[in-house]
Amino acid sequence: MAVFLAMGIATANELINGKLDTIAVGPQNYPTPTGWMVEATKVISGTHYDGCSSEPWCNVLDIGGYGLFFKPFQGSIGDEITVHFYQDNPASPGTKYTLSGYAAGEANYCGFFTTNSPPPQTLFVIQFLDAGNSVIASNGFDLVAAGLPSSGPGSMQSFLFTTPQVTAPPNAAVVRVGASMINAYSTSGAQSFFVDAFELLSEAPPGAPVITNQPKHTTVSAGATAVFTVGVSNPAGVSYQWQFNGANLSDGGKISGANTATLTVTDVSASEVGRYRVRLTNAGGSVLSSEATLAIVGINFYPVISITGKIGDTYRVDYSTALEPATWIPLSTNVLTSSPQLILDATSPGDNTRFYRAVLLQ
Numbered sequence: 001m002a003v004f005l006a007m008g009i010a011t012a013n014e015l016i017n018g019k020l021d022t023i024a025v026g027p028q029n030y031p032t033p034t035g036w037m038v039e040a041t042k043v044i045s046g047t048h049y050d051g052c053s054s055e056p057w058c059n060v061l062d063i064g065g066y067g068l069f070f071k072p073f074q075g076s077i078g079d080e081i082t083v084h085f086y087q088d089n090p091a092s093p094g095t096k097y098t099l100s101g102y103a104a105g106e107a108n109y110c111g112f113f114t115t116n117s118p119p120p121q122t123l124f125v126i127q128f129l130d131a132g133n134s135v136i137a138s139n140g141f142d143l144v145a146a147g148l149p150s151s152g153p154g155s156m157q158s159f160l161f162t163t164p165q166v167t168a169p170p171n172a173a174v175v176r177v178g179a180s181m182i183n184a185y186s187t188s189g190a191q192s193f194f195v196d197a198f199e200l201l202s203e204a205p206p207g208a209p210v211i212t213n214q215p216k217h218t219t220v221s222a223g224a225t226a227v228f229t230v231g232v233s234n235p236a237g238v239s240y241q242w243q244f245n246g247a248n249l250s251d252g253g254k255i256s257g258a259n260t261a262t263l264t265v266t267d268v269s270a271s272e273v274g275r276y277r278v279r280l281t282n283a284g285g286s287v288l289s290s291e292a293t294l295a296i297v298g299i300n301f302y303p304v305i306s307i308t309g310k311i312g313d314t315y316r317v318d319y320s321t322a323l324e325p326a327t328w329i330p331l332s333t334n335v336l337t338s339s340p341q342l343i344l345d346a347t348s349p350g351d352n353t354r355f356y357r358a359v360l361l362q
């Protein structure tokens with residue numbers, strides 16, 4: 001296993017879809033990971049839409065997922081291809097970051113050779129942008145120098161690369177991380193480069209909010225209310241911004257408390273199921289909570305009525321929610337094909353109590 005220097009790490013993965021397992025067709029010709037950007041250009045030909053794609057055979061860790069397949073063969077000497085793959089997240093000055101991820105090349109990948117000019121580069125990248133979206137600091141970590149394996153996707157899972165820790169400079173508003181393949185060109189066969197399963201970990205600066213209680217995974221029944229809370233040891237001057245699947249929430253509809261320590265989600269349905277987290281900010285910096293999932297569970301017990309009688313006879317099953325007085329409501333009419341015959345009451349979970357009777361029909 002090849003590693004960069006790993007430093008102290010404080011919080012959970014800040015990336016959305018860091019494992020690259022959720023994919024969609026965007027501006028590129030083929031599916032790429034959602035929540036991530038791809039910028040590919042060739043020196044002469046210009047913008048290119050097939051510099052990389054999501055593929056199942058370069059996936060690591062989670063069965064059934066995808067990794068990212070970089071395509072140096074789309075370039076040529078003199079018309080080299082450069083592919084930047086990245087995700088942007090909010091950052092605050094003084095926060096320290098490390099990026100880790102899995103990577104591998106194939107034996108003939110151009111990045112293993114330095115004879116061309118300009119030479120190819122194969123990097124993990126951590127950049128910082130200011131509020132105007134201008135890059136104010138750029139850190140590239142050379143994967144080949146760090147021991148990028150050359151045995152293709154099969155070698156990826158043994159090579160988790162972790163960058164040195166870098167600090168967001170003054171005026172940093174955004175941290176941009178990912179992988180870049182620069183000045184790449186076609187060689188012959190077995191020449192690709194792969195990445196998967198990124199984690200961006202941060203360490204907030206002194207004075208930033210300190211989380212003492214992380215939001216917890218929550219399971220409710222459909223239509224119920226879910227509550228997420230975060231605890232902070234230094235709450236003075238802290239502002240809160242809750243997120244759902246990485247996007248900022250605001251109050252309204254089913255959501256309240258989006259800018260407080262407690263987020264309330266009412267009338268939970270499938271569209272509210274997902275990942276919740278909160279960003280806490282004060283004058284000292286900002287910190288992101290770990291993710292808590294919201295799930296719906298419906299566990300119900302269904303009564304089964306057993307009728308013993310003559311095969312071919314017809315029974316109506318009635319139910320009532322009380323016995324004195326009883327108001328019998330027909331549930332089903334059944335011709336016995338066996339004895340006893342079992343009849344499930346799938347409508348029962350709405351009532352706390354039900355009584356049943358079977359009536360032989362003449």
Ligand SMILES: [Ca+2]
Pocket residue numbers: 019020021059060062065066067196197
């Ligand atoms: Ca993956």
